Amino acid sequence: xxxxxxxxxxxLAAVAVxxxxxxxxxxxxxxxxxxxxxxxxxxxxxxxxxxxxxxxNPVQHRVRAxxxxxxxxxxxxxxxxxxxxxxxxxxxxxxxRAGGGSVEQRAEAMIEAAxxxxxxxxxxxxxxxxxxxxxxxxxxxxxxxxEAMRAGRAGSFEPLFDADRQRRLGLDRLPQEFLRRHQxxxxxxxxxxxxxxxxxxxxxxxxxxxxxxxEAIRPHAGRGVVLLTGNGHARNDLGLPVHMxxxxxxxxxxxxxxxxxxxxxxxxxxxxxxxxDVAFVTPRxxxxxxxxxxxxxxxxxx
Numbered sequence: 001x002x003x004x005x006x007x008x009x010x011x012l013a014a015v016a017v018x019x020x021x022x023x024x025x026x027x028x029x030x031x032x033x034x035x036x037x038x039x040x041x042x043x044x045x046x047x048x049x050x051x052x053x054x055x056x057n058p059v060q061h062r063v064r065a066x067x068x069x070x071x072x073x074x075x076x077x078x079x080x081x082x083x084x085x086x087x088x089x090x091x092x093x094x095x096x097r098a099g100g101g102s103v104e105q106r107a108e109a110m111i112e113a114a115x116x117x118x119x120x121x122x123x124x125x126x127x128x129x130x131x132x133x134x135x136x137x138x139x140x141x142x143x144x145x146x147e148a149m150r151a152g153r154a155g156s157f158e159p160l161f162d163a164d165r166q167r168r169l170g171l172d173r174l175p176q177e178f179l180r181r182h183q184x185x186x187x188x189x190x191x192x193x194x195x196x197x198x199x200x201x202x203x204x205x206x207x208x209x210x211x212x213x214x215e216a217i218r219p220h221a222g223r224g225v226v227l228l229t230g231n232g233h234a235r236n237d238l239g240l241p242v243h244m245x246x247x248x249x250x251x252x253x254x255x256x257x258x259x260x261x262x263x264x265x266x267x268x269x270x271x272x273x274x275x276x277d278v279a280f281v282t283p284r285x286x287x288x289x290x291x292x293x294x295x296x297x298x299x300x301x302x
Contacts, residue, residue, distance in 0.1 A: 034281065036063050036066035036067040036070055038280070039063060039280065040066075040067040040074075042255055043067055043076075045253050048227075048252040049227065050239070050240055050255065051228055052233075052234040052257050052276065055119070055123075055230055056285060057284075058123060060257045061123040065126040068080075069130055072136075077134065077224070078224035078226050079136060079224070082139065084118075084119045085138075086115075086140060087141060087212065090139075096110045097109075103132045107132060110128055110138070111124075141212070141213045141229075143160075151205045153201065155200060156204060157171045157204060157207075178242065183203050185238065191291035193294045206232070211243050218248075227240075234255065235275045235276065238275075239254075255279070255280070256273070257282050258272050259282055259283070
């Protein structure tokens with residue numbers, strides 16, 4: 001087992017060089033159109049793909065499913081891992097998959113096995129159907145909300161990972177700068193409505209999800225695996241790549257799908273592109289301003 005000093009150096013190096021890993025692939029500055037052909041070409045670059053998303057954007061999901069189908073038609077057979085399925089649901093998913101009925105019926109049974117709550121499953125059903133048609137492993141990859149809340153309430157990893165596992169995962173020596181950047185992202189993502197202590201606690205829940213997602217895809221890296229996940233988990237500087245070994249990182253491609261900005265947000269999009277190996281600018285999904293609800297809750301003291 002490496003010494004703590006050696007492990008810390010590896011983690012710091014991973015944080016520093018993760019954005020440079022894109023140099024091993026053709027650069028993508030967002031100028032290419034966001035379509036299935038362009039995305040399929042990106043998916044074929046490396047065997048492990050962290051395929052980002054904005055969870056409720058239907059255009060992103062439709063193009064991702066079309067691109068994945070092109071990849072499969074070309075002969076690739078990666079495992080398909082879902083942030084949307086909690087890891088403890090794997091046995092139920094496998095039983096639902098093995099049941100009788102059509103592809104559509106089995107996909108519906110798998111969604112039921114997952115508990116159905118929390119996600120717009122109409123957006124994810126096409127991926128399940130592709131996995132069933134092409135006989136791909138379906139991986140329940142995420143930490144459940146209840147488990148993540150345990151880490152958040154404690155403000156530490158101890159409720160989820162014992163001391164030995166924290167050492168093996170590098171969670172006992174995360175750089176303070178890394179934790180601070182995570183807290184800044186959580187603060188902005190919650191429209192600057194959370195008190196600092198709540199932000200700090202949420203960092204532990206988010207990082208615990210990242211390492212859980214990574215542990216879920218590791219057994220499938222040899223055949224190839226595509227993880228369907230939010231953009232935040234795919235980020236080179238804060239997401240799964242930070243916790244990968246150098247060998248894992250070399251085999252991994254991170255793909256960010258960034259919604260088209262208002263003109264004033266162009267600089268923000270340019271910054272976001274640099275956080276992924278490959279980034280596409282996609283149509284923006286019209287939705288109510290999420291900050292309004294958060295501000296109302298803060299004003300009400302709830």
